[in-house]
Amino acid sequence: xxxxTELNIGPVHPSIHGIFNFKLILNEEIxxxxxVTLGFLHRNAEKLSELNLYADxxxxxxxxxxxxxxxxxxxxxxxxxKITGIEPPERAQWIRMIMVELNRLAARLVGMGSLGLDLGMxxxxxxxxxxxxxxQRIFTEASGGRQEVNYFSIGGVYQDFTExxxxxxxxxxxxxxxxxxxxxxxxxxxxxxxxRNQGIGIxxxxxxxxxxxxxxxxxxxxxxxxxxxxxxxxxxxKVNFDIPISHQKDNFGRFMIKVxxxxxxxxxxxxxxxxxxxxxxxxxxGKKSLMLRIKxxxxxxxxVESDAGEFGVYVKGDNTTKPYRVHARSPxxxxxxxxxxxxxxxxxxxxIAVVGxxxxxxxxxxx
Amino acid sequence: MMxxxxxxxxxxxxxxxxxxxxxxxxxxxxMGLACxxxxxxxxxxxxxxxxxxxxxxxRNSPRQSDLMIVAGTTNKRMAPRVKRxxxxxxxxxxxxxxxxxxxxxxxxxxxxxxxxGVDKVIPVDVYVPGCPPTPQALTYGIITLxxxxxxxxxx
Numbered sequence: 001x002x003x004x005t006e007l008n009i010g011p012v013h014p015s016i017h018g019i020f021n022f023k024l025i026l027n028e029e030i031x032x033x034x035x036v037t038l039g040f041l042h043r044n045a046e047k048l049s050e051l052n053l054y055a056d057x058x059x060x061x062x063x064x065x066x067x068x069x070x071x072x073x074x075x076x077x078x079x080x081x082k083i084t085g086i087e088p089p090e091r092a093q094w095i096r097m098i099m100v101e102l103n104r105l106a107a108r109l110v111g112m113g114s115l116g117l118d119l120g121m122x123x124x125x126x127x128x129x130x131x132x133x134x135x136q137r138i139f140t141e142a143s144g145g146r147q148e149v150n151y152f153s154i155g156g157v158y159q160d161f162t163e164x165x166x167x168x169x170x171x172x173x174x175x176x177x178x179x180x181x182x183x184x185x186x187x188x189x190x191x192x193x194x195x196r197n198q199g200i201g202i203x204x205x206x207x208x209x210x211x212x213x214x215x216x217x218x219x220x221x222x223x224x225x226x227x228x229x230x231x232x233x234x235x236x237x238k239v240n241f242d243i244p245i246s247h248q249k250d251n252f253g254r255f256m257i258k259v260x261x262x263x264x265x266x267x268x269x270x271x272x273x274x275x276x277x278x279x280x281x282x283x284x285x286g287k288k289s290l291m292l293r294i295k296x297x298x299x300x301x302x303x304v305e306s307d308a309g310e311f312g313v314y315v316k317g318d319n320t321t322k323p324y325r326v327h328a329r330s331p332x333x334x335x336x337x338x339x340x341x342x343x344x345x346x347x348x349x350x351x352i353a354v355v356g357x358x359x360x361x362x363x364x365x366x367x
Numbered sequence: 368m369m370x371x372x373x374x375x376x377x378x379x380x381x382x383x384x385x386x387x388x389x390x391x392x393x394x395x396x397x398m399g400l401a402c403x404x405x406x407x408x409x410x411x412x413x414x415x416x417x418x419x420x421x422x423x424x425x426r427n428s429p430r431q432s433d434l435m436i437v438a439g440t441t442n443k444r445m446a447p448r449v450k451r452x453x454x455x456x457x458x459x460x461x462x463x464x465x466x467x468x469x470x471x472x473x474x475x476x477x478x479x480x481x482x483x484g485v486d487k488v489i490p491v492d493v494y495v496p497g498c499p500p501t502p503q504a505l506t507y508g509i510i511t512l513x514x515x516x517x518x519x520x521x522x
Contacts, residue, residue: 011445011448012397012398012400012448012452013427014397014427018399018401018404019400019445039444040400040442040444040445040448041400041401041439041440041442041445042442042444042480043401043440043442043475043478043480043481044475044478044479044480044481045475047478047479048474048475048477048478051477059474060474063401063402063474066401066402066405067405110405110408113408114408125408125412126412126413129408129409129412129413129414130412130413130414132409133409133412133414136409146406146499146501147402147405147406147499148402148498148499362401363401363402
């Protein structure tokens with residue numbers, strides 16, 4: 001006769017990336033079912049966006065996927081720029097692209113560090129955060145903010161790139177290439193890391209399609225789906241980069257995809273730094289004195305490839321200075337909804353590794 | 368104390384000695400709720416090394432820790448849990464409210480779901496403003512708390 005135990009993990013738990021509640025139904029140590037409870041960080045960002053001006057809403061998107069703030073801002077502003085008709089100039093697009101890719105590196109570093117922490121490896125955390133601190137120094141130089149940057153504005157960016165920032169980014173990239181390989185080797189040469197990650201959390205391609213999974217999770221299932229390639233925004237069609245895929249379908253494949261994408265991000269940044277041109281960095285229609293009077297009409301949906309996957313923002317305007325409705329499509333929620341399916345038959349320790357590999361960010365899941 | 372070779376003797380009260388020891392070995396609880404949690408991790412990492420001030424051991428169990436850094440927005444669903452975890456901590460215990468969300472609601476002050484300040488739920492010793500505060504600001508908050516602990520019997 002089977003004997004079942006219930007085990008609560010969360011909401012405050014050191015190794016579940018944010019505040020979720022997982023109720024595991026266990027048969028001895030084998031997981032039979034997982035019940036995910038959300039809503040511990042519901043901050044009503046969508047409702048508050050309806051009460052604030054277009055330019056003010058950027059801060060709520062910064063704080064959605066808080067480790068990948070630039071991508072969140074970019075997605076909201078792409079929608080707003082569609083309905084207000086304020087196009088950013090070319091230099092602003094290049095600046096945005098460099099910053100977005102830098103932030104992708106920073107977000108992946110947090111993911112790598114905390115995956116190591118989950119699996120009992122303390123050293124990668126310190127290496128990852130040391131590198132991340134250098135990126136945040138560049139952000140501070142450009143925007144004044146470390147993590148929640150608030151750097152992009154409607155029709156451009158708030159401050160221009162100076163020579164110092166460009167030099168800083170070049171210096172950072174030069175030394176980061178080696179440090180990334182060091183960090184990667186630290187993971188890969190650890191036998192325990194292989195044993196803990198291989199063959200767990202297998203996502204079949206059909207399952208990924210059914211649940212709307214995006215990001216590294218779907219690319220690790222062998223499907224080369226990336227918004228940057230399939231529906232290019234900014235100038236992603238003008239730079240060369242590859243979309244890595246893996247046929248391993250498991251947690252280890254997802255880790256390898258993330259590292260390979262960091263190498264591709266470095267390629268994108270290097271090409272962008274060469275191609276960046278002189279010119280205005282904001283559209284005069286969206287300058288600071290006019291920013292509070294920007295009106296939007298119509299509806300728009302835009303999507304970007306964020307750290308966790310495809311992030312989309314829907315904005316509807318009714319010809320006033322405030323949006324009528326704002327909605328965000330969160331990739332983390334889709335990835336989390338797959339968790340009960342892929343974690344059947346795993347051990348508790350493997351479950352922690354699967355959650356770490358999926359990288360859900362609670363601010364974006366609960367909004 | 369000067370290095371003169373003589374045996375240094377300092378007289379103090381037991382309370383003072385206890386406070387001195389307590390203030391230099393604060394063990395924080397990993398109470399990362401939102402964005403500020405990443406900056407709290409950055410404070411623990413090598414750039415702003417909090418272990419210089421004796422607080423490097425982040426404990427995951429409330430029963431082993433004496434400082435709760437509430438890092439991140441507390442909403443109405445989370446507030447009872449925060450209170451319960453605070454009550455599970457042994458005395459003496461201290462609370463640092465990190466970030467404007469925890470102090471008074473922050474950017475979400477107009478909303479319906481966020482608790483307007485965690486001090487409505489649990490007593491707070493030190494407030495660290497910022498959205499999110501830099502690791503340096505949080506370090507300053509911990510130093511302020513240490514000063515407060517050292518002067519507890521004087522008040």
